[in-house]
Amino acid sequence: MSGIDICELGKQWGAVVAVDRVSFRVAEGSLTVLLGPSGCGKSTILRLIAGLENVSSGSISIGGNEVTHLDAARRGVSMVFQSYALFPHLNVRENILFGLKVRKISQSERRSRLEEAAHMVGLEDLLNRKPAQLSGGQRQRVALARSIVSRRRVCLMDEPLSNLDAKLRAEMRDEIRSLQKKLGLTMLYVTHDQVEAMTMADQVVLLRKGRVEQTGRPHELYERPQTTFAAQFMGSPPMNLLKLDLIEDRSALAAACGGSLPAARFADGYVGVRPEHVRVGQSGLPVRVSATDYLGAETVLRMVHGGQTVFGKIDGHRRYNPGEQLHVSWPEEAVHRFGADGIRIEDPQRVSS
Template identity: 55%
Template structure:
């Protein structure tokens, strides 16, 4: 692939909004990606991530805001002038064309000469492991092979930016895991900027350099996967990321400090934390014979390497989860005490926003 100018692969959105009549799909979306970044748009169905991808692609015009691609204002440019490639969720392969013809279809449409088409096809087919399949039709391929053809059609364009709209949703779990690794390796090898839409947090956390978590058309948090996990900006981010997600418990005032609602007499934080929401990662708690948060097991799910417990806290006012290594046969109704980690997470109970610092003192560390 030829050398690219430094601006190639840059993306920036400034205050992008999109309305469909009275429905607001995007609200003041501002973000940026440096060249060579693997950026994942993550969020639940209906949060606006696919709409944002279509705005980037030029398939939808923003109601407000600007889109900058490769260092220039592309807000009003048609898709063909944006210097991007796209892989659709459905693969969009032509069933009557061979693999080779599917891959070079876009090049032929853009009038690329035959010699150049053949050279790019050869390079791309070797890279994608499709060299022996070029004469087949899509119906003769497995799901994974069809996915590679769709990827190859994007790669052969040699565009500095590639957009992908949930490309693995049609594959089984094992093949999805394999394709995650392949797509990430391909992106790193080519050095392209990739914008990848998914609702699957495992895809986001395992593939991305940058995750943009979306909610109701807005950017909830824009961070690296490590930061998103370690310091969620809101209770929504905390509850969306993690398997199982962070437990969120109400704190109330007690005699000696802030207590978890329903577990009186056991201070877990300073009194000024009362009224906030406490966040605890399930893997950071452990059963203890000493002082700990009293819980009652509601259900135990054995997953092979670990057991996930759903527990009622104290009198049952709050529910939390615990992820414990190994096999633990704990019937419903079993009473335990859980040791909490020394660093806890605090969120404003009204806004859901993260408070400046996590709680660092509790009685169960």
């Protein structure tokens, strides 16, 4: 029993609303990622759940028990901080065992838990080092081990990988995910990195300005974004959003969208297309190439149509010169429609499929 239930959670500092009626639930033994740009309130939500900030409104339940105003230590959660929060004057062993000593857990129990955790994260040979003598990845492991020895079922992680370099980040990502599965932890993971969200999460909660923008499995967020914000936040380069008011040649647009769409349905709002669905050819929307980025396996084309940027992802290495005139199109089923308010418009024929 360690699922987390967040209901109408709110946090205000004076007139500033940091978290605005946020609700979601984290199933027991699953990993939920709180995703959003900086300042969206994701870390605040984590701190509210940990009990490091006071809740302004709403409620938090962990494992079926309401903990909204409970003392942080009694909520049964462990936390990994962005800065790792290791005690600089204590060595790795003392850092890992700090909490167990506080809670007066017996010497033999401490030793066996330490051995187990140190083995799990591969720290056996470094137990006598001070944090200053460790690399970033090793410090991260100490923080993980500290969370493991607590044997708490709920683990909160606040951007744990943001201080690591790209290669190590990918490595630790896999490691955290496999640890979480192996130990059956209920994990809530805060990040602004959509790659982490896509690769690790069972469920993604996308936040914007203190509110939930969309909740769902990673592929749901990617394939059926509910708002233009969600559409642009997931994926790199982001989804192309063409504002219809600014496109004069509607017949060219209709041709680009597969040719069979009635022009009346493109009155206002946005048409969204993922860059990987953009095809470069002889027919469709006329565009001018403004830049090309060769990435090895693919080439990202930056094109302009009437002041609006269109990204295209093309396999392999193709040379296009800036200024070149091209036409782009995409399959009909790749089109996302958003209203002028930025909310997704479902195509009645496609909802069923």
